[in-house]
Amino acid sequence: MxxxxxxxxxxxxxxxxxxxxxxxxxxxxxxxxxxxxxxxxxxxxxxxxxxxxxxxxxxxxxxxxxxxxxxxxxxxxxxxxxxxxxxxxxxxxxxxxxxxxxxxxxxxxxxxxxxxxxxxxxxxxxxxxxxxxxxxxxxxxxxxxxxxxxxxxxxxxxxxxxxxxxxxxxxxxxxxxGLPLTYSSDNYGRATQGVAVALLGKSYLYEKKWALAQTELAKLTKAPFSYSLAPVYNDLFDDPNQDNTTKNPETIFQVMNQQWTDWGIGNQYYLFGGQETWGGKATHSGRAQEYGFNDWNNTLVTTTAVKAFTYPNPQNPSVNYVDPRAAFTFYGDAASGGQTEYCQQCAPPKPGVSPVIAYPYATKGYAWLKYEYYNKMASFGGPQSGINGQVIRYADVLLMLAESYIQQGNTGAEPLALINQVRSRPSVKATLYTSLGSQANAMSILMRERQLELTGEQSRYFxxxxxxxxxxxxxxxxxxxxxxxxxxxxxxxxxxxxxxxxxxxxxxxxxxxxxx
CATH class of the missing domain: 1.25.40.390 (Serine Threonine Protein Phosphatase 5, Tetratricopeptide repeat)
Incomplete structure (x- = not known):
């Protein structure tokens, strides 16, 4: 014995x-x-x-x-x-x-x-x-x-x-x-040096060490780093493009669904507690199925969040402006700015018939578009989404860097340019601000920018x-x-x-x- x-x-x-x-x-x-x-x-x-x-x-x-x-x-x-x-x-x-x-x-x-x-x-x-x-x-x-x-x-x-x-x-x-700047394609998704810089800068920001946050986050805007905003906003939340640095140069750190070459779906219900026991190397998220309006439909986008996308025009405050990012974030009616159609890439049911389908619940509530598959299929059918979870992306870094300036009393050219850079993404092209005004006004703008850019990315609570x-x-x-x-x-x-x-x-x- x-x-x-x-x-x-x-x-x-x-x-x-x-x-x-x-x-x-x-x-x-x-x-x-x-x-x-x-x-x-x-x-x-x-x-x-x-x-x-x-x-x-x-x-x-x-x-x-x-x-x-x-x-x-x-x-x-x-x-x-x-x-x-x-x-x-x-x-x-x-x-x-x-x-x-x-x-x-x-x-x-x-x-x-x-x-x-x-x-x-x-x-x-x-x-x-x-x-x-x-x-x-x-x-x-x-x-x-x-x-x-x-x-x-x-x-x-x-x-x-x-x-x-x-x-x-x-x-x-x-x-x-100790971390490398990049990896070979078969190791895509592992933490790079940029992840450490971003998280350290974010830590300083949360600790209210504004100057240190500014110094650290600014590193990511220049060589040797080469991050930039993804030209198409939805490429950040669409599975074919998330692992492609050409289409998606924005991701700094993401939780990779189906990350490793020998990992896959396994048991699709592993997310309810079967990690490392059901189906072996299972790795995916249930979000697309659980949030999806044509699937389990467990949650809706709050009316509060939807209304935040309508605000005074940055260049003409006397009239309201609907932020273009609404159409990438939720399904809704035209007045809200939400996406009114889905299945844009679904196979036509018969020749000559458009696959685009009108969102059917526009009068009942606002449903999630971000992290969903409804541009490609009418119903997903199971809780095994391969869409990666965004932890830190470059737009977030630019807004944190802008905040570090504003919190130090600088509301001038530097934070203005950073906020406008996020707003001017090619697929968004939101109206730009000409100035940020006082520190209090600049913070109000910054807070709204973070809310709109990062809706549904578990950022607002923090x-x-x-x-x-x-x-x-x-x-x-x-x-x-x-x-x-x-x-x-x-x-x-x-x-x-x-x-x-x-x-x-x-x-x-x-x-x-x-x-x-």
């Missing part, structure tokens, strides 16, 4: 080759598409909480609780997101430790790979902590792989927010130094929280649209999950009011 099975892998015997460590890195990326993150819960949680989306009647009970801000520490999505982010951290810690301890690179090429793998792990670890600190505030900092943790290491107390941010910054600086206007904004919007004011002061942070309190005595003692 005491004999050692020499055929069994251990932490010391498995991670001894380039291939094995690479597998561990890929497994760390895989966490992005687990329950609680981009497979399903992420888009529901933050589209609903940010009030880009609202529930349609079919929305199931636990998601309805999110839509109504009627949730607590036992909410599935709250716990699943926490667990998925810490799973990424745990795997990243294994990579960082084993790549330096168990594996001894034998060639210069392997030494280069070692640097890259460690940098990728630090980037993913920083991404996870970035989400944790913004969502939950003080969280345990688990910074290293521990094969046999002590009770004190298991019951780790929460660290101050400042310490978590400092750890994120250092990881991203290390990642920036923006409202960091700007300190979430409660007043969401309650005002909800009061008009559905007569409720659900956002409470405690909703600035998510509750610490019940499962974590039950398993970590240090956290259980630290939680106030059964929330955070």
């Amino acid at each position: 005491d004999l050692i099975n020499k055929n069994a892998y251990t932490y010391d015997t498995y991670f001894t080759t380039d291939a094995a460590v690479n597998q561990a890195v890929v497994a760390t990326y895989a966490g992005l598409l687990h329950t609680g993150l981009w497979a399903r819960e992420w888009y529901y949680t933050f589209d609903l909480l940010g009030y880009d989306a609202k529930n349609n009647q079919p929305l199931v009970g636990d998601l309805l609780q999110l839509a109504q801000y009627n949730f607590g520490a036992d909410q599935n999505q709250v716990g699943q997101t926490w667990a998925a982010l810490y799973q990424i951290i745990a795997r990243a810690n294994v990579v960082i430790d084993r790549a330096q301890t168990s594996w001894k690179p034998a060639t210069p090429a392997e030494t280069t790979d070692q640097t890259q793998y460690i940098a990728e792990a630090k980037l993913l670890r920083a991404y996870a902590y970035f989400q944790l600190v913004n969502l939950y505030g003080r969280v345990p900092l688990r910074t290293k792989f521990i094969q046999q943790p002590t009770p004190a290491e298991i019951n780790l107390a929460r660290s101050p927010v400042a310490d978590v941010w400092a750890f994120i910054e250092q990881d991203l600086k290390d990642a920036e130094a 923006d409202l929280i960091r700007w300190g206007i979430a409660k007043q904004t969401i309650n005002a919007e909800r009061k008009i649209e559905d007569g409720t004011q659900p956002f409470q002061d405690k909703n600035i942070l998510l509750p610490i999950p019940l499962a974590e309190k039950n398993s970590n005595s240090a956290i259980a003692k630290d939680v106030s009011g059964d929330w955070n």
Whole structure:
């Protein structure tokens, strides 16, 4: 009974080759598409909480609780997101430790790979902590792989927010130094140096370190980086074009559905909890099916979000202007600016008959176009969308850079040009601003630009929280649209999950009011 099975892998015997460590890195990326993150819960949680989306009647009970801000520490999505982010951290810690301890690179090429793998792990670890600190505030900092943790290491107390941010910054600086600018096509989707720069700049912005954010984000606008806006807005949310740097030079970091050459759909229902058990290497999102008006139709675009696309003309404020991005974001009536037709690329039912079909619910509500397939098919038929999730794209960076200027009191040529650059995308060609005016006016313009450009990309919730206007904004919007004011002061942070309190005595003692 005491004999050692020499055929069994251990932490010391498995991670001894380039291939094995690479597998561990890929497994760390895989966490992005687990329950609680981009497979399903992420888009529901933050589209609903940010009030880009609202529930349609079919929305199931636990998601309805999110839509109504009627949730607590036992909410599935709250716990699943926490667990998925810490799973990424745990795997990243294994990579960082084993790549330096168990594996001894034998060639210069392997030494280069070692640097890259460690940098990728630090980037993913920083991404996870970035989400944790913004969502939950003080969280345990688990910074290293521990094969046999002590009770004190298991019951780790929460660290101050400042310490978590400092750890994120250092990881991203290390990642920036160790990541390549580009990869070969078979590794498209892995984190590049640009991802580290963008996330570090975003971290500085969230910390209100405006000058540092400006310096970091500005790097992405010049050599050696070559990002630019995708000429066709919808190429960012359409599967054939997302993995094509010619058509889509805008993506900086995306969660790749069907990312690796030997990965595929697997079991189409894996997103409901079957990661790494159903169908092997399954990797996709359910968003197209779940949000689709001609499929499950679980959510609608809020009337508030739709109305934001109509505002005073930037060059003639006395008349209203309908932003062209409406037609790329939602289906609706002509007055709203929404797309009024679908199936533009569907096969004609018979020769000579146009495949274009009128959107059938224009008088009933506004449905999602972004991340949908309805330009090509009338109904998708299953929750296995291969459309990638945009995490950070160049338009977002340009607007964050503009904000960093404005927050420092600069409302002149630099931020004006950045905002107008986003508005002048060839497929959009929105009317340009001639000036931004006062700092307060410039921030109002910037806030609207972020809302319109990033609708349905899980950005607005985080923006409202960091700007300190979430409660007043969401309650005002909800009061008009559905007569409720659900956002409470405690909703600035998510509750610490019940499962974590039950398993970590240090956290259980630290939680106030059964929330955070």
